[in-house]
Amino acid sequence: MPQPTFEELFRSARHSAYHLEMRDAYGLDEDYREWSAGHRFDPAERWPWWVELVSSTVARGVAVQRARIVSEPLSSYTRYEYELTAGHNVKAGEDVRWLPRRRASGLALPGNDFWLFDDTAVLFNHFAGDGTMTGEELVTDQTVVGLCSSAFSAVWERAIPHEEYRPT
Template sequence: MELITSNEQEQLFRDCRFRAFHLEVQDSYAVEDEAAALETFLDTGEFEYDPEWRHWDDLMREVTSSGRAVQRVRVVTEPHTDYTRFLFATTESNIDSGEDIRWLPRHVIASAEITTDDWWLFDDDTLAFTVFRPDGTLGGFAVTRDPRIVAYCAAVRDRVWSLATPHSEYRIKR
């Protein structure tokens, strides 16, 4: 595997031909540029869009406006964590940028049917595992093109996608 930076990961989006898929399996993340918005959300229950996120939204618009799909499945524990409630509130901006996001309650799928890691699968041939630092912040991405690992994750993608609920139909539970 090759460790790449966030900037190099962005290039994977630009180079993908038809689809980028993200599996998210954590119930909370230590995303540095979300800290202030998360704190506000926890204090007020209101979501305030941070202009720093525009870079991601612009990248997603660039990719999806060219006809390529960007999909995510978020595997979540119910009742939801505070972070999941925050993430749900932020999802409209992702969807407005062209992403297709679905939610999968953890109890709906056996743990053996999913991975314990988050990853992006690009075009069924490039897999980028999310690497977290010990403090939970993003450390980069570990990329592999090993056909067996990629095929396994493609099968996981197809399974979770078929089970997950589209964002517009999913409801947050306390």
């Protein structure tokens, strides 16, 4: 049986889709390069597929939450994410929080970013050292799912809501 795609997992979520990000930089794509050069754009217009996916999911009653563990002062890439969050993630319906890395030291965290769907499946995102995505890994083992659920909850509890977070 083929593995469901990310979009299929997202659209089939019944109550929650939680994302934990722990890197200070991801693939430095053309959008990031434009932003770095001073060109500002409306992220909702740039990525309408994400706005549609999240907003339709939230409309079904699914909680979509994203937590980012970040080094401070923020890297240029994380500042880019921060500046686009309100017009992209929050506008689409995500609840986003930020956790300064120094406040995460006592937490047990998995080694990779992940999406957790309905506390039943984890989709790990694998990255190369330069931030390019190298693949995904779907895991349904309940021990691993439980670890990720616990980790996300612990991060979420300590993290600062996007509207209140003021990066250094």
